Amino acid sequence: MSAKDYYEKDFYTELGVSKTATAPEIKKAYRKLARDLHPDKNPGNKQAEEKFKAASEAYDVLSDDTKRKEYDEARDLMASGAFRGFGGAGGPGPGAGPMGGAGGFDINDLLRNAGAGGGAGGGGAGGFSDIFSGLFNRGAGGAAGGAAGGQRAQRGRPGADLETEVRISFDQSVTGVTVPLRLTERGTCDTCHGIGARPGTTPRECPVCHGSGMTNRNQGSFAFSEPCNNCHGTGSIIDDPCPTCHGERTVTKTRTLTTRIPAGVADGQRIKLAGKGEPGLAGGPPGDLFVVVHVSAHELFGRSEDNLTLTVPVTFPELALGTTLRVPTLDGAVSLRVVPGTASGRKFRVKGAGVKRKDRTGDLIVTVEVAVPQRLSSAAQEALTTFAEEQTDDPREAITRALASRDAGGGS
Incomplete structure (x- = not known):
């Protein structure tokens, strides 16, 4: 991939975020795409696989402050064409004039904050070369030398974060x-141990980039580095590819690990397992694994933070006359004394019957509610009618008083 191809890619669009998106917004967008497009969720779907790769490439750049800064600068400067026609330092360029030529405008002065070095002559390397070297050199085995200065050492790249789901x-x-x-x-091929060549053979050094994986290309009055087209930025040529990975150096692997879901985990909670993500490249650290926990609903219990909740239907006589209720907990049962005259909706607290953590334990909150029968027998209807006739207390006394006042005042 050339530098032009690289800066023309819109990584922000790939992730569906704006250029001003914050790091948490970028992370959230990538994880949603990774979850929806992951090969495990879309087996055999090449389009989803390509989108997954594109999102991963975008996240690799935008999640790193240094890479993102370099990418933004390179994309803004080159895509705008703002510096066409200016000569480089040390000699007249295509646009030599008031701001070009010897002693005139040096583009590297403008790009010095991106690590630009002085270029020799109008076509000397530096400026954009340093910007793109910083972007393309990650895992490529070092940038080509030239006026930008020497061969760069290979830097390990951290492995990608992974996300999986579990239901409990x-x-x-x-x-x-x-x-x-x-x-x-994706993991290192066990057959060739990441070399890419058939066991017993070794890759040879690329004759074009001499093992650096990068080449310099002049464009107008300046030059920049880009991945070598001959070896695709690897620095080596594989004449006899590994029969397992076919020279790709990595293969799709399946691994199983066990993890402890802690007590009190909530539905939708994400648990981070540090260092359990995708292995790093070139000695880089592994990524992290995020486990999204889905909790199935219970037929009786609900939950409010560390407290469990339970609604117990009762009859009107039980509340009016009082009773003892036997209610379940997750690990047994308890008895609750309901005193005469208890109101419907009253809550009872059972200490220590909720979520148990290392430093605290929740309670069980029991709410009693009157269950109104849908159908009554003749005897029950007669009994309720007699009760209503003998009932002297007005349960709506305040409302009755307010209505009487409005009626007396002629209100509507």
Whole structure:
């Protein structure tokens, strides 16, 4: 891929974010795309696979402050064409004049904040060369030398973060559980150990870039580095590819690991497993693994933070006369004393019957509610009618008084 191809890619569009997006917004957008486009979720879907790769490439640049700054500068400067026609320092360029030529405008002075070096002559390397070298050199094995200065050492690239999902029961979310996780990812080929060549053979140095993986190309009055087209930026030529990875150096692997879901995990919570993501390249550190936990609903219990909730239907006589209720907990049962005259909707607290964590324990909140029967027998209807006739207390006394006042005043 040439530098022109690189800066013409709009990584912000790939992730669906604006150029002013914050790091958390970029991270959130990438994780959503990674979850929706992951090969495990779209087996055999080449279009989804390409979009997944494009999103990963975009995130690799935009998630790193240094890479993002270099990318933005290179894209803005070159795409705008703002410096066409200016000569380089040390000799007249195509646009030599008041701002060109010896002792005149040096483009590297403008690009010095991007690490630009002085170019020798009108076509000397530097400026954009340094910008693109910084972008393309990650994992490419070093940039080509020239006036920009020497061969760059290969830098390890951190592995990508991965995300997976797991579903557990409500009881398991309260007590905690150990679950197996099955992951599919790109990893170093075990046959060639990441060399890309058939065992017993070795790649040879690329004769074009001499093993650096980068070449210098002049354009107008300046030059910049780009990945070598002959070796595709790897620095080596594989004459006899590995039969397993076909020279790609990595293969799709499946691995299984187990992790402990802690007690009290909530539905939709993301758990970070540091260093359990995709392996790094060229000695770089591995990425992280994020586990999204889905909790199945319980037929009886609900949850409010560390407290469990339970609604218990009761009859009117039970509240009016008082009763003892036997209610379940997640690990047994308890008895609750309901005193005579208890109102519907009253809450009872059962200490220590909620979510148990290392430093605290929640409670069980029991709410009693009157269950109104849909159908009544003749005897029940007669009994309720008699009760209503003998009832002397007005449950709506304040409302009755207010209505009487409005009627007396002639209000409508």
